[in-house]
Each structure stands twice: as C-alpha cells, then as structure tokens.
Amino acid sequence: MNQDAMKKAVAEAAIALIKPDLDAKTIIGVGTGSTANFFIDALAKLKMDFDGAVASSEETARRLQHHGIPVYDLNNVADLEVYVDGADEANEHLELIKGGGAALTREKIVAAVARRFICIADQSKRVSQLGAFPVPVEVIPMARSHVARQIVKLGGDPEYREGVVTDNGNVILDIYNMNLANPIEIEREMNQIVGVVANGIFAQRPADILLLGSSEGVTTLRR
Numbered sequence: 001m002n003q004d005a006m007k008k009a010v011a012e013a014a015i016a017l018i019k020p021d022l023d024a025k026t027i028i029g030v031g032t033g034s035t036a037n038f039f040i041d042a043l044a045k046l047k048m049d050f051d052g053a054v055a056s057s058e059e060t061a062r063r064l065q066h067h068g069i070p071v072y073d074l075n076n077v078a079d080l081e082v083y084v085d086g087a088d089e090a091n092e093h094l095e096l097i098k099g100g101g102a103a104l105t106r107e108k109i110v111a112a113v114a115r116r117f118i119c120i121a122d123q124s125k126r127v128s129q130l131g132a133f134p135v136p137v138e139v140i141p142m143a144r145s146h147v148a149r150q151i152v153k154l155g156g157d158p159e160y161r162e163g164v165v166t167d168n169g170n171v172i173l174d175i176y177n178m179n180l181a182n183p184i185e186i187e188r189e190m191n192q193i194v195g196v197v198a199n200g201i202f203a204q205r206p207a208d209i210l211l212l213g214s215s216e217g218v219t220t221l222r223r
C-alpha cells in the first residue's frame with residue numbers, strides 16, 4: 001500500500017468514526033494538507049447528513065466549497081462537534097507537530113474549540129519523541145529576527161521559510177534541533193516570545209484520537 005492509499009484509508013476511517021453522530025445541525029472542523037484533502041473528498045459524499053464545516057485554511061475552504069459543503073466563520077459557530085486534521089509528527093501521547101502546510105495557527109484555534117480532535121496520518125508520522133520534524137512557528141513579519149534570536153536562546157535553530165505568507169499575513173520560522181523531551185513546556189515557552197502568533201507543537205491540546213494508516217490497516221490510538 002502506498003502513502004496516498006494509507007492517507008485515504010485513515011480519512012475513510014475518520015468518516016466511519018464520525019458518521020453515527022452526524023445530524024442536520026452538525027458542523028465539522030476540517031484541517032489542511034494532503035491527508036485532510038482525502039477526508040474532505042470522502043466527507044463530500046455525506047454532505048446531506050450534516051450542516052457544514054469550519055475550515056482551518058483558505059485552501060481547505062475552497063476545497064470544501066468546491067464540493068458544495070457550506071463553510072462557516074468560526075465566530076458564528078457555538079458548537080464544533082469534531083475537528084479532523086493531519087499531522088507532521090505524532091507521539092504515543094497523541095501530542096503532535098503540525099504546520100508543515102503553514103496553517104498551524106488556524107488549525108490550533110479550530111482544535112481548541114472542537115470537542116473532539118481526530119488526527120489522521122500515515123505510519124511515517126509516528127515517532128517516539130517529537131522534534132525530528134522542524135517546529136513551524138508563525139511570526140508577525142517585523143518580529144522575525146527578534147523571535148529567531150529568542151529561539152536560539154531556547155536551543156533551537158530557526159530557518160526562515162522563504163516566500164511563504166500565511167493566511168493571516170504572517171511568516172513562518174521552522175525550528176530545527178529543538179529538544180522536545182517536554183513538549184508542553186517548549187510549547188509554552190515559545191508562546192511567551194513577543195511576536196510569536198502560534199507554534200506548531202500541539203501538546204497542551206493534543207489529539208483525542210489518532211488514526212494511523214499502515215500497510216496492515218488502520219490503528220486507532222486514544223488518549
């Protein structure tokens with residue numbers, strides 16, 4: 001089974017998981033990336049069974065709308081039953097690194113609001129310790145150098161993601177070699193730096209369910 005087939009399999013497993021709880025009022029939070037795209041395409045087949053979606057990026061909003069799924073502004077949504085999204089890394093505690101697609105801030109906001117966060121990923125994303133994947137940090141453009149210097153003091157090696165502007169008009173620093181033995185602490189410390197909008201460590205709000213695809217099938221991990 002190739003990687004795309006695994007992504008499709010976990011996307012369909014997420015659909016099977018949420019389907020029994022859908023009703024005409026359900027609004028679903030939808031993530032960003034290639035795995036999330038498989039989820040959106042599968043979700044389209046159920047579009048008569050729920051109300052609509054909140055998107056974690058402009059790209060996801062466009063894909064949902066292309067399928068005829070209504071997209072709501074999160075500010076107008078009181079209750080978000082579930083959020084489904086991919087990840088760049090996931091550990092056994094369902095703590096994640098996200099933001100390879102530069103959508104981490106909106107992803108974090110939607111994950112914070114949702115009652116359940118289902119993470120979908122292929123087996124290659126599973127790690128024993130987070131941190132081989134560089135941690136993306138969304139930064140206010142004028143603070144880029146200041147934030148980079150502060151991150152060096154925390155032990156990381158920041159690299160500016162050239163040419164990328166987020167949906168919020170900001171820039172991304174990718175942080176290499178950060179020691180993430182305690183991801184909650186590093187997530188907090190990076191959030192303290194003036195100019196940081198959000199960082200891609202999802203440890204304070206990890207996933208509730210992780211669906212991992214491998215050639216043997218889909219494994220479900222719960223917190």
Ligand SMILES: O=C(CO)[C@H](O)[C@H](O)COP(=O)(O)O
Nearest residue numbers: 033034035086099100101103
């Ligand atoms: O965090 C993300 C986007 O900001 C994605 O969920 C993450 O990069 C995984 O992407 P993919 O499913 O394409 O491997």
